[in-house]
Amino acid sequence: MHRHGYKGRKFGRENDQRTALTRGLMRSLIKYKSINTTLAKAKEIRRPVEKLVTLAKKGDLASRRLVIARLNDQLLGNDLVDNIAPQIKRNSGFLRIEHAGFRRGDNAEMATIAFVDEIKDKEEPKEEKKAPAKAAEKEEK
Numbered sequence: 001m002h003r004h005g006y007k008g009r010k011f012g013r014e015n016d017q018r019t020a021l022t023r024g025l026m027r028s029l030i031k032y033k034s035i036n037t038t039l040a041k042a043k044e045i046r047r048p049v050e051k052l053v054t055l056a057k058k059g060d061l062a063s064r065r066l067v068i069a070r071l072n073d074q075l076l077g078n079d080l081v082d083n084i085a086p087q088i089k090r091n092s093g094f095l096r097i098e099h100a101g102f103r104r105g106d107n108a109e110m111a112t113i114a115f116v117d118e119i120k121d122k123e124e125p126k127e128e129k130k131a132p133a134k135a136a137e138k139e140e141k
Helices: 015-032 039-058 061-071 074-087 133-140
Strands: 034-038 095-102 109-115
Touching (some): 039 095, 061 074
């Protein structure tokens, strides 16, 4: 058959399965900042993740909601908008794909996909535990 008019890889899956696979890979990439997967899957998720990062760099409420909707995960969406996107200093080309050899079982070509810029995890300040209000009142008496 001809290849004209066909976009994206099928991965031998139905449409909903392909969408779930893509979202899962995107969530893993945002969560761990780097993942090891097959070369075809890495190439396939590069484009939507770069679009998400571009949206996240915009930073307004509508962009935040779009990012959360596309990832289907509120915590990771907020993390992308609040922590990861501000650390990226470039306008495009946020991801790097490096070949990582071949998988032992089926000889599939493997790749590592990661952010080009170094992404540091923000450490949340530790809050001191306060005594409950009733216990504080008893101490005062």
